[in-house]
Amino acid sequence: MRDVTPDEIKARIFNAMLDEKDRDKTVFYVTEICYDCLRYAYYSITEGRRYGMKDLITTFVGKAVHLIPILEKSELEVSYKCVRGRVDDYENGILLEKKTVRKIPDKPHEHHIRQVEYYKVLLEESGYPVDKIFIAYLDVANNKLEVFEVKPRNTEEIKREIDEKIGELMKAVALGKPPERKFSWLCNYCPFFDRCVRE
Numbered sequence: 001m002r003d004v005t006p007d008e009i010k011a012r013i014f015n016a017m018l019d020e021k022d023r024d025k026t027v028f029y030v031t032e033i034c035y036d037c038l039r040y041a042y043y044s045i046t047e048g049r050r051y052g053m054k055d056l057i058t059t060f061v062g063k064a065v066h067l068i069p070i071l072e073k074s075e076l077e078v079s080y081k082c083v084r085g086r087v088d089d090y091e092n093g094i095l096l097e098k099k100t101v102r103k104i105p106d107k108p109h110e111h112h113i114r115q116v117e118y119y120k121v122l123l124e125e126s127g128y129p130v131d132k133i134f135i136a137y138l139d140v141a142n143n144k145l146e147v148f149e150v151k152p153r154n155t156e157e158i159k160r161e162i163d164e165k166i167g168e169l170m171k172a173v174a175l176g177k178p179p180e181r182k183f184s185w186l187c188n189y190c191p192f193f194d195r196c197v198r199e
Helices: 006-018 039-047 053-066 110-125 155-175 185-189 193-198
Strands: 073-080 083-091 094-101 132-139 144-150
Touching: 039 155, 039 193, 053 094, 073 110, 083 110, 094 110, 110 132, 110 144, 110 155, 185 193
Parallel strands: 094 132
Antiparallel strands: 073 083, 083 094, 132 144
C-alpha cells in the first residue's frame, strides 16, 4: 500500500471542490448575474472563477447540503436565452433555494431574492410554473434553520432586468472592458476585489 500524506488528501479535497471546466463565454449563470455589480460575472467569464480557502470550504459545505433533495426535483437545470441556472429544489409550482450561513439574516438578502426571481423566470421559460418561492437558511455555526417565503416582482420586470444585464455583459466581454463597478458590502466577499480596484 502506497504511503499517502495528509497534504495529498487535502489537495484531492480542494481539487474536487473546484470542479472547474472550460468556460463558454457566451453563457451567463444566475449565481453570477444576481448582483447589482456585474464585475464578478465579467471576471468569472473572462478569467475563470477564483476561490480563497474560505470560499472553498463554504462551497464544499454548500455542495453537501445541496446533495440532499427536499422536493421532487433536485438540482434542476433550466435556462432563459443565454442564462443558465440550477434550481436547488422544485415541485408542483414550489421553488426552494437552500443557503448555508453562519448567521441567519432577519430577512432574505437582496441578491438571494434576485437569484430566486431569476430562477422563477428560467423555470417558467423551461415549462415549470412557479406559484410559491422559499429560501431556507441553514446556520451551520449555530445549528439553526429558518425558511422565508419570497414574494417576487412582476415577471416582465424581472425579464427586463435580466435582458439588460445580458446586454451589458455581452458588450463588456466583446470589448474586453469590465462593466462599471458598484461598491457594496458584498465587495468584502468578492474574490476579485483587489483586481477590481486596480482597474
